[in-house]
Amino acid sequence: MSELLRVQGLVKSFGGVQAVKGLDFAIEEGRCVALLGPNGAGKTTTIRMLTGLLKPTAGEMRFHGVPKGGDQRSIIGYLPQTPAFLPWMTGLEFVVYAGRLCGLSSGEAKRRGQELLQKVGLAGAEKRRIRGYSGGMKQRLGLAQALVHRPKLLIMDEPVSALDPLGRREVLGLLRELKRETTVLFSTHVLHDAEELCDDVMIIRSGQIAMQGALNDIRVRHRKPVIELRVERDERSEKWLSELVRGLSAGSWDAAGRHGAAGLFEEAEMAGGGAARLIAKDVDAARELLLESMAKEQIKVAQLAVGYSSLEDLFMKAVSE
Amino acid sequence: MNGKGMAAWSVMTGKELLELVRSFKLIWVPLVFILLGVMQPVTSYYMPILLEKAGNLPDGTVIEIPLPSGSQVLADTLSQYGVMGMLILVLAFMGIVSGERNSGAASILMVKPISILSYIGSKYAAMLLLAWGSLLAGYLASWYYTWLLIERVDFAPFMYSYLIYSLWLAFAMAATIWFSTLLRSAAGAAFASLGLAVLLSLLAGLMPKYFGWNPGALPGYAYQAVTGEISQASRFGWSVGVTLLLAAISLPGSAWLLRRSPSID
Numbered sequence: 314m315s316e317l318l319r320v321q322g323l324v325k326s327f328g329g330v331q332a333v334k335g336l337d338f339a340i341e342e343g344r345c346v347a348l349l350g351p352n353g354a355g356k357t358t359t360i361r362m363l364t365g366l367l368k369p370t371a372g373e374m375r376f377h378g379v380p381k382g383g384d385q386r387s388i389i390g391y392l393p394q395t396p397a398f399l400p401w402m403t404g405l406e407f408v409v410y411a412g413r414l415c416g417l418s419s420g421e422a423k424r425r426g427q428e429l430l431q432k433v434g435l436a437g438a439e440k441r442r443i444r445g446y447s448g449g450m451k452q453r454l455g456l457a458q459a460l461v462h463r464p465k466l467l468i469m470d471e472p473v474s475a476l477d478p479l480g481r482r483e484v485l486g487l488l489r490e491l492k493r494e495t496t497v498l499f500s501t502h503v504l505h506d507a508e509e510l511c512d513d514v515m516i517i518r519s520g521q522i523a524m525q526g527a528l529n530d531i532r533v534r535h536r537k538p539v540i541e542l543r544v545e546r547d548e549r550s551e552k553w554l555s556e557l558v559r560g561l562s563a564g565s566w567d568a569a570g571r572h573g574a575a576g577l578f579e580e581a582e583m584a585g586g587g588a589a590r591l592i593a594k595d596v597d598a599a600r601e602l603l604l605e606s607m608a609k610e611q612i613k614v615a616q617l618a619v620g621y622s623s624l625e626d627l628f629m630k631a632v633s634e
Numbered sequence: 635m636n637g638k639g640m641a642a643w644s645v646m647t648g649k650e651l652l653e654l655v656r657s658f659k660l661i662w663v664p665l666v667f668i669l670l671g672v673m674q675p676v677t678s679y680y681m682p683i684l685l686e687k688a689g690n691l692p693d694g695t696v697i698e699i700p701l702p703s704g705s706q707v708l709a710d711t712l713s714q715y716g717v718m719g720m721l722i723l724v725l726a727f728m729g730i731v732s733g734e735r736n737s738g739a740a741s742i743l744m745v746k747p748i749s750i751l752s753y754i755g756s757k758y759a760a761m762l763l764l765a766w767g768s769l770l771a772g773y774l775a776s777w778y779y780t781w782l783l784i785e786r787v788d789f790a791p792f793m794y795s796y797l798i799y800s801l802w803l804a805f806a807m808a809a810t811i812w813f814s815t816l817l818r819s820a821a822g823a824a825f826a827s828l829g830l831a832v833l834l835s836l837l838a839g840l841m842p843k844y845f846g847w848n849p850g851a852l853p854g855y856a857y858q859a860v861t862g863e864i865s866q867a868s869r870f871g872w873s874v875g876v877t878l879l880l881a882a883i884s885l886p887g888s889a890w891l892l893r894r895s896p897s898i899d
Contacts, residue, residue, distance in 0.1 A: 397741075
């Protein structure tokens with residue numbers, strides 16, 4: 314698979330504040346990449362630099378397939394966070410105009426425009442002025458105008474964050490189709506959207522990459538066995554549980570009379586409501602130990618679940634470190 | 635500009651013209667110019683009657699106002715355009731660049747592979763078309779009514795003064811697009827452009843010897859052109875040259891401003 318874009322040492326500072334502090338990443342052709350991070354992490358700044366709207370303070374962006382000194386904008390389609398159009402134009406007029414600015418002939422732009430409006434579900438509204446479009450319609454029009462010149466890279470800034478659940482589902486459905494045809498990069502602060510669509514994720518936090526790679530790799534590499542334990546809320550059981558967590562955190566649980574059991578666990582925390590989350594190192598031994606101890610102490614266990622840490626845990630950990 | 639740039643420029647100019655049509659500017663701006671142009675000869679002609687009917691003068695007052703010459707009426711028309719016409723044109727275009735940047739439309743348009751110079755150039759072309767067209771329509775109407783009511787003014791001095799005045803409007807439009815790029819506020823751009831025009835005219839009027847070469851002297855030369863002869867031919871030449879130069883610089887200047895501004899949109 315060939316590389317479409319390589320970014321090295323990308324920095325942007327506003328006044329004395331560095332919003333983006335040296336990003337290095339590459340995007341491969343045909344992948345769908347999510348730029349994930351909390352609000353204010355530098356996602357929009359990064360995207361605006363890639364599209365050429367904002368000049369980087371330092372760093373290099375190389376778009377493969379664009380000759381040196383050429384215009385990267387010719388291979389990019391861009392959908393801003395809250396797209397604004399020329400409200401006095403009709404939907405079709407705007408897409409045709411966008412196409413002609415990208416160098417399509419007027420006939421080709423018109424054909425392509427109608428085809429795309431059909432695809433995004435705006436065919437019925439193509440003759441209406443954009444002034445009267447709803448938020449979801451504008452988002453879909455934004456997609457159509459971004460795709461009109463068949464860009465190699467589609468860049469979107471928070472494409473679904475501002476939409477209601479229905480509009481969100483529609484746009485996500487469209488994106489699922491689109492990612493088969495072109496390389497997609499989009500930013501989001503919603504992990505779920507990234508998980509649903511993407512091959513690769515880049516998690517950024519305060520202007521730096523906290524973690525990046527293929528979603529599956531990350532999931533496999535970072536997943537850990539988790540034991541979720543809930544007891545009934547009688548005094549004896551609760552006391553046992555809180556001692557367990559305190560002891561594990563301190564590294565010396567001896568409720569079972571076995572010193573050194575803490576070596577089986579990595580982390581323990583109370584989850585509230587008489588429940589605890591334990592991250593185990595050796596899940597089988599840990600489970601056995603817990604069951605043994607509970608039986609001995611006559612603890613009223615309500616639930617014992619063994620699973621794996623989710624991407625959400627990983628995301629929270631990456632952005633809050 | 636290469637062929638591709640030229641094509642993008644003409645597409646964008648087409649869009650600007652369509653915007654003028656959809657916002658009705660292409661209709662009401664020429665209408666106002668025509669109205670102003672017709673009013674001048676009509677009021678000059680009927681002034682004695684107007685004064686008599688509405689002047690609240692005591693009975694028996696005899697009013698003797700010599701009818702102004704036709705060329706004088708045309709010069710007065712131009713000076714009307716210098717105030718009202720200029721105001722309307724500047725107000726119509728004060729947000730021509732800043733409006734698209736503030737609304738966010740620029741962030742969609744500016745990621746298309748277009749050159750910023752042709753973006754600015756297309757806007758300037760539309761501005762010139764409206765300014766020159768409105769001036770021609772209004773000034774022709776004035777000429778025609780002057781002919782009907784007062785006397786016929788030769789076509790050559792009429793056209794000559796039109797061309798000189800067009801140049802002045804071209805300068806004002808260049809200033810407007812420059813300030814609209816520089817300032818995010820449309821009102822600020824209008825204020826700055828009108829202020830600059832007033833300042834230059836004042837300087838040229840008060841100290842013609844030192845400032846007769848600046849664009850602000852052009853309206854004065856246009857009055858002279860229609861009423862008689864341009865007296866200071868060399869200063870006039872300088873003034874034309876300086877105006878052309880400034881207007882020509884303002885476009886790449888605006889493009890440069892836009893390119894080096896912290897964010898294009």
